[in-house]
Amino acid sequence: SQQGEEDPQALSIQEGENATMNCSYKTSINNLQWYRQNSGRGLVHLILIRSNEREKHSGRLRVTLDTSKKSSSLLITASRAADTASYFCATDTDSSYKLIFGSGTRLLVRP
Amino acid sequence: GAVVSQHPSWVICKSGTSVKIECRSLDFQATTMFWYRQFPKQSLMLMATSNEGSKATYEQGVEKDKFLINHASLTLSTLTVTSAHPEDSSFYICSARGWTPYEQYFGPGTRLTVT
Numbered sequence: 054s055q056q057g058e059e060d061p062q063a064l065s066i067q068e069g070e071n072a073t074m075n076c077s078y079k080t081s082i083n084n085l086q087w088y089r090q091n092s093g094r095g096l097v098h099l100i101l102i103r104s105n106e107r108e109k110h111s112g113r114l115r116v117t118l119d120t121s122k123k124s125s126s127l128l129i130t131a132s133r134a135a136d137t138a139s140y141f142c143a144t145d146t147d148s149s150y151k152l153i154f155g156s157g158t159r160l161l162v163r164p
Numbered sequence: 165g166a167v168v169s170q171h172p173s174w175v176i177c178k179s180g181t182s183v184k185i186e187c188r189s190l191d192f193q194a195t196t197m198f199w200y201r202q203f204p205k206q207s208l209m210l211m212a213t214s215n216e217g218s219k220a221t222y223e224q225g226v227e228k229d230k231f232l233i234n235h236a237s238l239t240l241s242t243l244t245v246t247s248a249h250p251e252d253s254s255f256y257i258c259s260a261r262g263w264t265p266y267e268q269y270f271g272p273g274t275r276l277t278v279t
Contacts, residue, residue: 084266086267093255095170095273101267145266150196150261150266151210152268154207154209154210156206157207
């Protein structure tokens, strides 16, 4: 089953612009992670944020977590054509470490 | 480090036959491996959790007799799709968890097409 939804489902922006994707989830979590998937490929881990953290940065990525609203956002600044991919949030809720994925956002960065 | 491979990367089989997909952790020992299925333009759906030396734990709605999972060693898990049908056509992805909590390392996926 899917933990939650992501919006928008699809996003098209111009190179150099910022891209913001949102993820909502349903139950309490231990951690929330963001992954990128290029078309027809496996997943690349981007960033992990723990439930007691509110914001985290990694290069051009900024992730926020609001546990009271059960939501997270991923901001990609100064986007590049190479950022074109699908982005998924994933949560783990217990010691089994199972990841439950959101529905994903397809990002298109136009050169 | 933390590389996970899958074999084959793609496979076409006839309806009614069985297909085995391998997932290997190349440079670390994976205590747990996970199998996901992904339909076109959809998200990953967890199918089962595979622990070395024990029976896999299947998610609700996943037929354990159809999707046989074996985790015989700390570096290899296999998924066998038995009596495959066209509706089993999908992208199958495995991931492996090492000793670091929470992080999973994903394989490149296997595209299965059943004709």
